[in-house]
Amino acid sequence: MDTRGEAGRSNSASLRDREFVIHPMTNLVQHAEEGPLIIERGKGVYIEDDQGQRYIEGVSGLWSISLGFGQERLAKAAYEQSMKLSSYHMFRFKSHPAGIELAERLIKLAPVPMSKVFFANSGSEANDSAIKLIWYYNNALGRTSKKKIIGRHGGYHGVTIASGSVTGLQRNHSDFDLPLPMMRHTACPHYWRFGQAGESEEQFATRMAEELEKFILSEGPDTVAGFFAEPVMGSGGVIVPPKTYFEKIQKVLRKYDVLFVADEVICGFGRLGDMFGTTTYNLKPDLISIAKGLSSGYLPISAVLISEPIWQACLQESSKLGVFGHGFTYSGHPVCAAVANETLEIYKEMDIVTTVRKVAPALQDGFRAYADHPLVGEARGVGMMAALELVRDKKAKEPFAPQANVGLYIERRCQAHGVILRALGDALTAAPPLVASADEIREINRVVGVALDETLDHVKRCGLI
Ligand SMILES: Cc1ncc(COP(=O)(O)O)c(C=O)c1O
Secondary structure (H helix, E strand, C coil): CCCCCHHHHCCHHHHHHHHHCCCCCCCHHHHHHHCCCCEEEEEECEEEECCCCEEEECCHHHHCCCCCECCHHHHHHHHHHHHHCCCCCCCCCCCCHHHHHHHHHHHHHCCCCCCEEEEECCHHHHHHHHHHHHHHHHHHCCCCCCCEEEEECCCCCCCCHHHHHHCCCHHHCCCCCCCCCCEEEECCCCHHHHCCCCCCHHHHHHHHHHHHHHHHHHHCHHHEEEEEECCCECCCCCECCCCCHHHHHHHHHHHCCCEEEEECCCCCCCCCCCCCHHHHCCCCCCEEEECHHHHCCCCCCEEEEECHHHHHHHHHHHHHHCCCCCCCCCCCCHHHHHHHHHHHHHHHHHCHHHHHHHHHHHHHHHHHCCCCCCCEEEEEEECCEEEEEECCECCCCECCCHHHCHHHHHHHHHHHCCEECEEECCEEEECCCCCCCHHHHHHHHHHHHHHHHHHHHHHHHCCCC
């Protein structure tokens, strides 16, 4: 099963890793046995491990390194800002030019009118901040019981206690005592998986909205405060919303005065072929969370953009309580902000949206070309996000047993052939850097084809099919 040449990898770094590091989202026992793939450097879309093996980073790290590795202008921006003002905060009436510039840029760039920017360090923190701001807002309006937050099964919004609760993935809840009691989850809008026989995509979307409405009514609309959605679900396996879904969902949210948070942590900054997924799906969010592509993943920075009514509530509470009692030491850190400013400048200069629209068809067509492969239940995606859902029985859409680890197998076959992709369950996902060339994307597609055939041999050999 281990395809990574462990013998050559039993160096001291591998041993020290196992001795000292806890790895996120990893089977820790398996990791202790097999050790890590140690990445030493990166340039463009390529990374290189400590054995000199090169890979295309086909998921941009964790959907974040949009401009690829070794972008000199970002390194320079970090260096120059470090020499000028290496660190500072925004607490208690302080500010700095890099943070001010970034906030202004973000408000101007926002896909719908937004009023203010609150900075944090990660997607999870941005979403936690969004949740707290929703609660703050309702308290300011005297709606002290309107506090429940609805996420979706399959949605991913982070792992901190609040954002992790809105995340709708069992693996992030089990035995961490999540979700929190005021968090709820509604249906996953995956038409291919959950659509009923004879139901059109639009009818499925109508059913999703009706279910949401029933759910809000059963909870009591005066207890439901917010709804979180990624424009396209990422970590849930690249789930593209069915036609008319968001239009119908948003109608329900408006009817019951439920605030809508668009989690743009991975869709934002060009990934879907628009600057924001909010534009792609005509969303009208009250809050928008951003991270990752904001700094091309070079430094940790995130933000939540809020609408004017929420800002007014912040002012009101601040005047009542004497302080806006929320913030992180590194909210708007000047070096991170400077790198984000330079990232946004590069996106503008290269016209990131046009760049993505030119190259994305190579990825989408390449992945869809495997739709007929015996292992592929569904080929899906949009822009520079794509997935192949592997199934045991194509017609019946029957998945493999999770313990068969088919997703991990194909991920490792891709790796063995020089392409890093990520299996989420048995969905093999790709989200290459937005600067990937058509040739680099074709190489990803080629390797996926080889890995699919090898995986088919494997599942046959193991009697899994
Ligand atoms: C949509 C979405 N929201 C939030 C997060 C959490 O971001 P972070 O890992 O920076 O906390 C992620 C991370 O992948 C994400 O995909």
